[in-house]
Amino acid sequence: MIPILSTQSPPGAQRRGDRHGRSCLLRASVSTWLFVFSFAPTGHAQQIRFRDVTAQAGIHFTHNNGAFGKKWLPETMGPGCAFIDYDNDGYPDILLINGEDFSGHTHGGPTTPKLYHNNGNGTFTDVTRKAGLAVPMFGMGVAVGDYDNDGFDDIFITALGQSHLFHNNGNGTFTDVTKIAGLLGPSEFSTSAAWVDYDRDGKLDLVVANYVQWSEQGDLYCTLDGAHKSYCTPESYKGTSVRVWHNLGGGRFEDATRKAGLGDPTSKSLGITILDYNADGWPDILIANDTQPNKLYLNKKDGTFEERGVAAGIGFSEDGVARAGMGVDAADYDRSGHASAIISNFANQMVSLYHNEGNGLFVDEAPQSEVGRATLVTLGFGCFFFDYDNDGWPDIFVADGHIEDAIERVQKRVTYAEPSHLFRNLGGGKFQEVTAQMGAAFAAPRVARGAAYADIDNDGFLDVLVTTNAGPVFLFHNEGGSNHSLRLKLVGTKSNRDGIGAVAYVTSGNDKQSKMLRSGSSYLSQSELVLTFGLGAQVKAESVEIQWPSGQVDKLSNVNAGQTVTVEEGKGVISTRAYSPPPKSPR
Secondary structure, three states, X not given: OOEEEEOOOOOXXXXXXXXXXXXXXXXXXXXXXXXXXXXXXOOOOOOOEEEEOHHHHOOOOEOOOOOOOOOOHHHHOOOOEEEEOOOOOOOOEEEEOOOOOOOOOOOOOOOOOEEEEEOXXXXXXXXXXXXOOOOOOOEEEEXXXXXXXXXXXXXXXXXXXXXXXXXXXOOOOEEEOOOOOOOOOOOEEEEEEEEEOOOOOOOOEEEEEEOEXXXXXXXXXXXXXXXXXXXOOHHHOOEOOOEEEEEEEOOEEEEOHHHHOOOOOOOOEEEEEEEOOOOOOOOEEEEEEEOOOOEEEEEOOOXXXXXXXXXXXXXXXXXXXXXXXXXXXXXXXXXXXXXXXEEOOOOOOOOEEEEEOOOOOEEEOHHHOHHHHHOOOOOEEEEEEEOOOOOOOOEEEEEEOOOOOXXXXXXXXXXXXXXXXXXXXXXXXXXXXXXXXXXXXXXXOEOEEEEEXXXXXXXXXXXXXXXXXXXXXXXXXXXXXXXXXXXXXXXXXXXXXOXXXXXXXXXXXXXXEEEEOOOOOEOOOEOOOOEEEEEEOOOEEEEEEEEOOOOOEEEEEEEEOOEEEEEEOOOEEEEEEEOOOOOOOOO
């Protein structure tokens, strides 16, 4: 791409050119780049595999969904997972969310979330009890963020019933502060969550998705074949609103749902992602709803939001149907300068790939893409954009698995356990499924739910964590890549400490990419709070620009690849760490 710089956006600026992005206009707050050509990804030849290292890493976990034969709706949904560097040693640790037995139907001992410490040598140690996280609950999802700006990331776990906020004490332990933070009370069917400083006051607020109004006493009888009980669809239950907790400072929150304009009892929400879809510098909220229209909340910059989902074309499928949205993520996957979105849906609905046209509208590109064709039959949950081969173009991962273990009896094309999908971004708006090329373990069918990514061993390539319902977790190590990358760790000062909501622009050679640091996304899960930029064959970034939520802009020049650079707001680079050499894979 050849950038032509200007200081103003022309009137009526919008995406121009065809659907494949051969000519487009990128609008940013500092300057505008007009890209007149679009090239395919470049870089070294890749022979990447994702190797299952779960057992080798010492991770032993089986999800308890509480099932005891009655087919209650919550059994089908979890669990989520997260990467969190809770001790700030530079190696992402793993948090696995767990369910529990229903009252009166115990079939084992108590089950709790599990925290695994990354030892920095490819292995992990279970530190759950030591860390104070061995708290029984019917956990669902997780979001990670430093809500009190003390330099240590905290944990919010959503649950069926009471969700929990755990404060990181900075010494390897956590304290359940749900009550003193003002979050005690709501007993809901909470799913995904995300930290976001929606009023840009430097303190992280919390958005929590809630699914439906379900209770043990109100469980309904549904059937697929007329003879056996099956799980009811969410259409059988009343919806409920997402919840917004505004950070008051001092470790306290207030319920600002109605004041912020997000109170909507018709929603049946499963996924949350934060994006700035109109590029005005303020974070907006996209909610994936199940059998209800997806919601896109525009930040009005005064502490309130306006719902724009239907008007923006992201509420329904292109034929006007409210699909069963599960997971969601956002990224500028075609370098148009605008955040597009992916939403995973139910079987026979295909994944949604909503392209941001730059004029307030989204167009679903999936029906004309391999992304749509390949996902028509599968049921997607966890999903995210990430650059697995470091060529500078965001790829797509979707974790699949049905909710009904007897689905083959009534739908011959659909299976309970399903392979995941990995789509390589070819540039020009095109994707190619490469799942089968990533190794047999990676492509094996499973009943997947949550998914997240992180660089677990500091080699510059992103690894993948996948949970399964009532089954084990899988950690896949990314091996065989040869492209270069640059990783950015942000430290806010005027902005929130994690730098959540900051946008980084990286230029290398003729390529310019941008990424927002965000909490949440995927499904019930949280990826690492580090930005990884694939540089392909380039060995440095000529320029790095970080636009912080506070309005501060920091610029770096000639930053070498092959390292993680920590940038402090208003100060610049405060530390660097070179990548570790990749370990040799066993033959």
